[in-house]
Amino acid sequence: MLDRIRIVLVQTFHPGNIGASARAMKTMGLSDLVLVAPRQFPDEEATRLAAGAADLIEGCRVVDSLSAAIGDCVQVIGASARLRSLPLPCYHQPDQMAAELWRRLPEGPVAIVFGRERYGLTNEEIGHCTHQLNIPANPDYGVLNLSQAVQIVAYEAFRHSRIQGEAQQMPKANGPYPTMEQLDHFYAHLHRALDSAGFLTQPHARTEAHLRALFTRAEPSRKELSILRGVLNALESSSRDG
Template structure:
């Protein structure tokens, strides 16, 4: 199941951090590395710092946007030291995060997203995640190097795999989680329905951001999401007939 845990690095500035992160992953049995618009890659420094994990660097996937990196995932955890004004469900301990993500792995990949070395993930990028992760550290100097943060997460995932004997729990009773791509289709549909109903009349009210946060906390199953889209279709049909 460790091969279903995806590490996503967004716009990494120093190529050496890519190699060091790959090494951190391989020591703990992780192998799925995706780079989003890295500043400089491929690069000899990335290969050098990967040491014995050069295969992860050579076979990693490079994409242009975060959406491309996470579309097929059933959970996306954004590692961030800052809590946003519309907070997502947040893990304040990596071991708890590992225990919960392990329950989702039977249904599909889980991505853990790390931002830029200088300022992390943007608000928009956090908005594409389903959860946040905050790694506790010294409050007087809580600065973790990118590869150090990856190492902590990878270790907790590996430790969880040993506790579970390598097996994930059975899918939840009320159905599988939707992928991020399926959620985005729903949010697009919700936007169209609200817009056609004349509900989105205050552009600065952040109505849609609040609704996204609500549905993220609710964690609807694929079946529940299908029902919600059916409701939106019915409302749109009602608006057209008036």
């Protein structure tokens, strides 16, 4: 199951951090690395700091957007040092995160997303996640290097895999969960329905962002998401007939 855990690095500035993150991953049995618009890659510094994990560097995927990196994932966890104005469900302990994601892996890949070295993930990027992760650290100096953060997460995933054992894991009772691509289709459908009904009249109210956070916290299953889209279809049909 460890091969279903995806590490996503967004716009990494220093190539060496990519290599060091790959090394941290391989040490703990993770192998799925995706880079979103890195500043400079491929690069000799990335390969050098990867040491024995050069195969992860050579085999990683490079994509242009976060959406392209996470579309097939059933859970997306954004690592962030600060909570946002529209808080998603948040793991305040990496071991808690590992236990939860392990229950989802039978349904599909789970992505853990890390932002830029200087300022992390944007609010828009956090909005593409289903959960946040906050790694506790010294409140007077809670600064983690990118590869150090990846190492902590990778270690907790590996440790949990040894404690639980892959054969004993079962999906959550209300699964299976939709992929991020399926959720994006739902949000696009929701936008069309709300817009045609004249509901989106105050852009400053961030109505859609609040609704997105609501559905993220609710964690609808694929069946429940299908029911919601059926409701939207019925409302759109009723509006046209009226």
